[in-house]
Amino acid sequence: MAELLDEEELTAAVRSALAADDALPSGGNMGWEKLAAIGVPGLTVPGRLGGLEQSAVQLAAVYLEMGRARSSAAILPTMIAIDILLATNTGRGDDLLREIAKGNVRFASPADPRVRSLSAACEGSDLLLDGTASNMTFTTGATHALLVADFEGADAWFSVALPLAVRAAEQPLWDQSRSMGAFRFDRTRIAADQHLLLAERRETLDDLIVSHFDLGIAGDSVGGARQIFELTLEYVQLRHQFGRAIGSFQAIKHRLADHYTMIEAADALYGHACVARAEGASDALEAASAAKLFCCETYRKVATDAIQLHGGIGFTWEHEAHRFLKRALLNEQLGEPPDARLARLGHEALGNGTTPAPESEMAREGLSS
Known part of the structure; x- marks a missing residue:
């Protein structure tokens, strides 16, 4: 195991790299290149393959900064791909891991891995894909995709280099800092050296993918909530009304105190979940799910109040609130819907088993603008 990086130094380096990211999908490539220059794509890749060989705790600091900057770089799905390639432990993905560490490969991944709409079949050594992979995240600039498909009567996970002929049908979003879309395959042939069968049973990787995705979104939410809170705190000290800074009014002080408490609690829950995952704890999946639920709720509440606390300017298009x-709002809806997640966690905590998850909000209504 390589020596672990200092978290404060890593945070400072990532924050500096993302400082100029314009938080739009078109700017995601710029953010990616700067992160690649400091080795972030290879953060958890083994040293023998050109990576930095760090733990989930160091990666947690990166997700916080991604949220602060509202970055559109495809770090989360690429890190999930690294986890899967290492978990399969066959050596077949070593070349791909080397390219990820160099920053040459960016992945798109499904927002909810439980949803499947693809079928796959082998023809010789090639792979034939048919169907539509919908609700794929970080599609802008993706070179590869993580896909789940019906394969020989069972669900299977694949890593696929996206052919030039396959372009994402972009889904318009209210959040312009992210990109989502669908990849459509019509018995598309994927050459043998352009795909990897990662697992013949989807269940073997579902928990790994879901927990990592939840943690990534939770960290993004904590980072975003803290950033907009700090901007709001600065504003209420500068804005004066009735001869006083509005931050001195009791109603505003109490609301900001509530925000600070929520953010600190969310940060602690996120940190606990990251440590649980790094140590392989038995409750790592539940910890990640709970963190995602609470951190996203905190972000939504803090960001909603921030617009009001900024007064009239907070409602303008020009302000970043x-x-x-x-x-x-997008973070909260990515993956398992909040109501379904809360119901499931409640049943599990009470020992009543899990409840069937309702249809995803994204699948039912979409996340369009």
């Missing part, structure tokens, strides 16, 4: 709120 609405961008944080839009990202918070």
Whole structure:
């Protein structure tokens, strides 16, 4: 195991790299290149393959900064891909891991891995894909995709290099700092050296993917909530009314105190979940799910109030407050819907088993603007 990086130094380096990211999908490539220059894509790749060989705790600091900057770089799905390639432990993905560490490969991944709509079949050594992979995240600039498909009567996970002929049908979003879309395959042939069968049973990777995705969104939410809170705190000290800074009014002080308490609690829950995952704790999946639920709720509440606390300027298009709120709203709906997640966690805590998850909000209504 390589020596672990200092978290404060890593945080400072990532924050500096993301400082100029314009938080739009078109700017995601810029953010990616700067993160690649400091080795972030290879953060958890083994040293023998050109990576930095760090733990989930170091990666947690990156997700916080991604949220602060509202970055559109495809770090989360690429890190999930690294986890899967290492978990399969066959050596077949070593070349792909080397390219990820160099920053040459970016992944798109499904927002909810429980949803499947693809079928796959082998023809010789090639793979034939048919169907539509919908609700794929970080599609802008993706070179590869993580896909789940019906394969020989069972669900299977694949890593696929996206052919030039396959372009994402972009889904318009209210949050312009992210990109989502669908990849359509019509018995599309994927050459043998352009795909990897990662697992023949989807269940073997579902928990790994879901927990990592939840943690990534939770960290993004904590980082975003803290950033918009700090901007709001600065504003209420500068804005004066009735001869006083509005931050001195009791109603505003109490609301900001509530925000600070929520953010600190969310940060603690997120940190606990990251440590649980790094140590392989038995409750790591539940910890990640709970963190995602509470951190996203915190982000939404803080971002919603931030618009009001900024007064009239907070409601304008030119101010950035609405961008944080839009990202918070999207974060909350990515993956398992909040109501279904809360019901499931409640039943599990009471020992009543799990409840069937309702249809995803994204699948039912979409996340369009």
